[in-house]
Amino acid sequence: MAERAVVTRTGGDDVVLEVRDLAKSYPVRRGVLLKRTVGEVQAVDGVSLTLRRGRTLGLVGESGSGKSTLARVLVGIEKPTRGQVLVGGQDVSTMSRAERRHLRRTVQMVFQDPYTSLNPRMSVGEIVGEPFRIHPDAVPARGRRAAVAELLELVGLDPDHANRYPHQFSGGQRQRIGVARALAVKPDVLVCDEPVSALDVSVQGQVINLLEDLQDELGLSYLFIAHDLAVVQHIADEVAVMYLGRVVEQGDDAAVYDDARHPYTRALLSAVPVPDPTARDLPGEIVLEGDPPSPADPPSGCRFHTRCWLARQIAQQSLAGPGAGTEAGGAAEGDGPVVPERCRTQDPVLVRLGAPALVGAAGGPDVPHTVACHFATVPVVPQEPPDLREPVDRSAPADRQEPADRQDPADRQDPADRQDPADRQDPADESVRS
Amino acid sequence: MTAVGQMTTSAPTGGTALRAAAGETLLEVEDLAVEFRTPDGTVRAVDGLSYSVRAGETLAIVGESGCGKSVSSLAVMGLLAPTARITKGAARFRGTDLLALRPKEHRRYCGEHVAMVFQDALAALNPVHTVGYQLGEALRARHGVSRGEARRRAVELLDLVKVPNARQRVDEYPHQFSGGMRQRVMIASALAMDPEVLIADEPTTALDVTVQAQVLRLLAEIQAERTMALVLITHDMGVVAGVADDVTVMYAGRAVEQAPVREIFAAPAHPYTRALLRSVPSLATRGAAAGAGARADAKAAGGRLDVIPGRPPSPGQVPSGCPFHPRCEVAQDVCRTDPPPLAAIPAEALTTAAPRAAACHFALDVLGGARG
Numbered sequence: 001m002a003e004r005a006v007v008t009r010t011g012g013d014d015v016v017l018e019v020r021d022l023a024k025s026y027p028v029r030r031g032v033l034l035k036r037t038v039g040e041v042q043a044v045d046g047v048s049l050t051l052r053r054g055r056t057l058g059l060v061g062e063s064g065s066g067k068s069t070l071a072r073v074l075v076g077i078e079k080p081t082r083g084q085v086l087v088g089g090q091d092v093s094t095m096s097r098a099e100r101r102h103l104r105r106t107v108q109m110v111f112q113d114p115y116t117s118l119n120p121r122m123s124v125g126e127i128v129g130e131p132f133r134i135h136p137d138a139v140p141a142r143g144r145r146a147a148v149a150e151l152l153e154l155v156g157l158d159p160d161h162a163n164r165y166p167h168q169f170s171g172g173q174r175q176r177i178g179v180a181r182a183l184a185v186k187p188d189v190l191v192c193d194e195p196v197s198a199l200d201v202s203v204q205g206q207v208i209n210l211l212e213d214l215q216d217e218l219g220l221s222y223l224f225i226a227h228d229l230a231v232v233q234h235i236a237d238e239v240a241v242m243y244l245g246r247v248v249e250q251g252d253d254a255a256v257y258d259d260a261r262h263p264y265t266r267a268l269l270s271a272v273p274v275p276d277p278t279a280r281d282l283p284g285e286i287v288l289e290g291d292p293p294s295p296a297d298p299p300s301g302c303r304f305h306t307r308c309w310l311a312r313q314i315a316q317q318s319l320a321g322p323g324a325g326t327e328a329g330g331a332a333e334g335d336g337p338v339v340p341e342r343c344r345t346q347d348p349v350l351v352r353l354g355a356p357a358l359v360g361a362a363g364g365p366d367v368p369h370t371v372a373c374h375f376a377t378v379p380v381v382p383q384e385p386p387d388l389r390e391p392v393d394r395s396a397p398a399d400r401q402e403p404a405d406r407q408d409p410a411d412r413q414d415p416a417d418r419q420d421p422a423d424r425q426d427p428a429d430e431s432v433r434s
Numbered sequence: 435m436t437a438v439g440q441m442t443t444s445a446p447t448g449g450t451a452l453r454a455a456a457g458e459t460l461l462e463v464e465d466l467a468v469e470f471r472t473p474d475g476t477v478r479a480v481d482g483l484s485y486s487v488r489a490g491e492t493l494a495i496v497g498e499s500g501c502g503k504s505v506s507s508l509a510v511m512g513l514l515a516p517t518a519r520i521t522k523g524a525a526r527f528r529g530t531d532l533l534a535l536r537p538k539e540h541r542r543y544c545g546e547h548v549a550m551v552f553q554d555a556l557a558a559l560n561p562v563h564t565v566g567y568q569l570g571e572a573l574r575a576r577h578g579v580s581r582g583e584a585r586r587r588a589v590e591l592l593d594l595v596k597v598p599n600a601r602q603r604v605d606e607y608p609h610q611f612s613g614g615m616r617q618r619v620m621i622a623s624a625l626a627m628d629p630e631v632l633i634a635d636e637p638t639t640a641l642d643v644t645v646q647a648q649v650l651r652l653l654a655e656i657q658a659e660r661t662m663a664l665v666l667i668t669h670d671m672g673v674v675a676g677v678a679d680d681v682t683v684m685y686a687g688r689a690v691e692q693a694p695v696r697e698i699f700a701a702p703a704h705p706y707t708r709a710l711l712r713s714v715p716s717l718a719t720r721g722a723a724a725g726a727g728a729r730a731d732a733k734a735a736g737g738r739l740d741v742i743p744g745r746p747p748s749p750g751q752v753p754s755g756c757p758f759h760p761r762c763e764v765a766q767d768v769c770r771t772d773p774p775p776l777a778a779i780p781a782e783a784l785t786t787a788a789p790r791a792a793a794c795h796f797a798l799d800v801l802g803g804a805r806g
Contacts, residue, residue: 062642170745200498205713205741234715271647272717273672277695288644291612
């Protein structure tokens with residue numbers, strides 16, 4: 001398969017981890033004695049990512065999107081079916097075993113569940129010191145006890161508790177132990193797979209603050225995997241959104257959150273419950289129908305077309321209004337929902353959007369905003385007589401914190417973007433709740 | 435006796451059952467206390483909890499792990515573990531104290547009037563029976579309906595919760611359903627006896643956000659259709675803001691604040707509620723919340739989250755005085771010694787007619803600070 005993403009930003013000595021066209025599939029086997037391979041699950045299918053020193057790349061997506069598989073490939077638990085993983089510019093697959101083991105020190109992992117990822121029979125000191133047994137050259141044998149104490153202190157635990165066992169700690173403290181273990185061999189990159197989702201809300205913030213402090217202190221890079229978009233928004237500099245094994249939208253944190261162009265990203269953002277009861281009855285929530293399809297049998301064309309609200313809307317417009325259909329490429333009737341022909345047959349590739357990132361992180365590198373959607377740049381005209389309520393309606397009551405600072409979206413967007421279907425009340429389309 | 439009378443008259447398939455008028459108080463929990471026997475002695479998991487919920491309305495019970503929110507619901511349902519004991523209190527459904535009933539009657543009564551949906555649908559469904567069998571089980575056991583009738587009813591229930599192809603899926607097993615679909619099956623199973631009150635314990639916590647939105651919408655629709663009372667147990671303030679009418683915040687087995695949803699989000703009266711609201715990063719997008727400018731500023735300034743120091747106490751080690759005092763930013767000496775009662779906030783401090791209550795010695799200061 002052709003390379004899916006624009007890989008123009010290779011090289012650069014600040015790139016610590018790079019993934020090129022990575023794919024991982026698992027065979028599906030049937031039969032009891034004679035196992036036959038009857039198909040395969042494409043858990044990750046052509047993903048390219050770049051992680052720079054001291055930066056955080058957030059990876060979001062629903063269950064089955066392949067984000068955890070990607071994490072497992074990156075730390076070497078799984079071997080990729082296709083594609084390359086480059087650590088510090090070196091391709092991991094061309095290395096000898098010894099080199100790979102050494103390299104594995106560079107990329108360490110923090111697991112989701114602090115209850116099952118710590119061995120209950122080992123003391124905290126043993127858990128945090130265990131990486132030294134695998135990588136004896138990390139710290140000389142005599143210095144290990146001191147190193148463990150230092151690590152525990154670094155993550156905010158009492159070094160005197162090194163001989164306690166995991167069950168004597170709370171969830172948040174256990175996750176700190178997991179972080180200390182990952183930091184033992186002095187990695188450059190931490191792959192954090194849902195590191196706070198098993199924790200109480202009041203404790204989540206403590207662990208996130210710890211990760212941010214450690215990043216500042218040690219210059220770490222994070223690949224931060226989470227389903228909680230608010231947490232990712234808080235911690236990440238760049239965001240990649242995955243759907244069924246593919247990256248569908250990627251870019252600077254501000255670009256993806258404030259100017260989401262992929263209909264899946266927009267639906268995800270709109271599904272996040274807003275902690276403001278006064279925003280409840282306002283229009284704008286996009287409720288997707290159905291569950292994500294199985295990665296064993298992904299839909300043809302654009303993988304999102306079976307749930308895509310935008311495709312349906314465009315198809316309806318092309319049926320209703322003359323002229324509009326040429327842009328949409330014509331709609332076809334079928335068993336499934338009516339969507340434009342292109343969405344059903346052509347697989348969209350990640351393309352860079354014209355405008356540079358609107359609000360770049362101060363001093364950060366310019367990260368292109370890429371989207372895999374045929375209609376990412378097509379202006380969508382609301383088909384009902386528009387209820388020209390400004391999107392401001394939806395935000396105004398939510399604006400408890402900084403009302404003055406919020407920019408009017410109309411001021412910094414091209415006119416096409418003002419016709420935002422997500423912000424319109426549209427009784428004809430059942431996927432947009434009014 | 436009246437309980438038995440009501441039971442025999444309630445219709446098995448719904449529709450003819452007497453529906454509550456919207457606004458009628460259906461479930462009233464009063465001064466409930468639950469204790470557990472543990473090797474380290476008796477532990478009080480719920481300590482004097484009171485709440486009520488009316489027909490057609492949603493009460494959200496919010497709290498972190500170990501605060502007693504689930505235990506209190508299990509007590510209402512008569513589903514507590516054998517090591518637990520209800521030491522005081524009442525749970526009245528339309529005036530009948532469920533807790534005074536014999537265990538068998540209690541569960542039977544609950545089955546028909548008060549149903550519960552659990553967080554982990556995979557664990558709550560039996561893996562060796564088809565979904566249809568499990569949905570029809572209660573009807574066959576309680577009302578002796580035939581197997582064919584039970585199956586027909588199961589298909590209806592799956593249709594009700596919008597499981598596509600209900601006719602085929604009724605013969606499938608729980609593992610063949612996705613997480614969201616399993617949670618729908620759980621809801622269908624709770625609705626089988628056409629309950630007036632539904633207690634949902636973290637019904638969407640294990641689900642993806644897009645699926646969570648679907649399930650929350652489904653619950654709201656069903657509730658509106660049947661003027662059902664909904665008790666929603668959750669830790670997610672976003673979910674609370676989206677669906678609740680009233681909110682009870684629990685901490686260390688007690689209700690620390692009770693208020694209508696708009697009031698509690700606009701101006702919390704308990705420092706724990708306030709800290710909880712602050713500690714959750716909320717999504718800032720174009721058109722929502724703070725916006726890009728504010729966020730970029732926050733990031734540049736270090737962007738640390740406001741956190742509550744420490745962690746929720748485990749039920750065995752509840753601090754003296756106000757249980758929140760070791761983590762509280764406004765705690766004074768009095769907080770270490772005197773547990774504050776859950777007291778009504780005086781009418782002159784309220785902005786609306788709806789009553790509010792908070793268990794804090796400095797509730798008025800907290801409330802005033804939030805407004806100011």
